[in-house]
Amino acid sequence: MEQAQALATLTVDREQSHGWDARRLAPLLAGLREVLPWVRRWHDDFDPMYGSTLGQRRKRRRSVLRRLFRMADDAFMNRSLARS
Secondary structure, eight states: OHHHHHHHHHHHHHHHHHOOOHHHHHHHHHHHHHHHHHHHHHSOOEETTTTEEHHHHHHHHHHHHHHHTTOOHHHHHHHHHHHO
């Protein structure tokens, strides 16, 4: 769960404070995509403060960024792997 939180926080910070584009955000989002199934399986309790589960919030954030940058889910993985 801490890894998902760190990746989500870093993604938001880099996008909003540092103006990172899709190319630079792709590895962070690919990492988030990899841990989401684990987060949903083990930490998917409803949080009344947010009105959703942690997994739902992370998935929604990733979807918003994908739409913003007009990228398919596979593009995040491909861009991330290309940088490895």
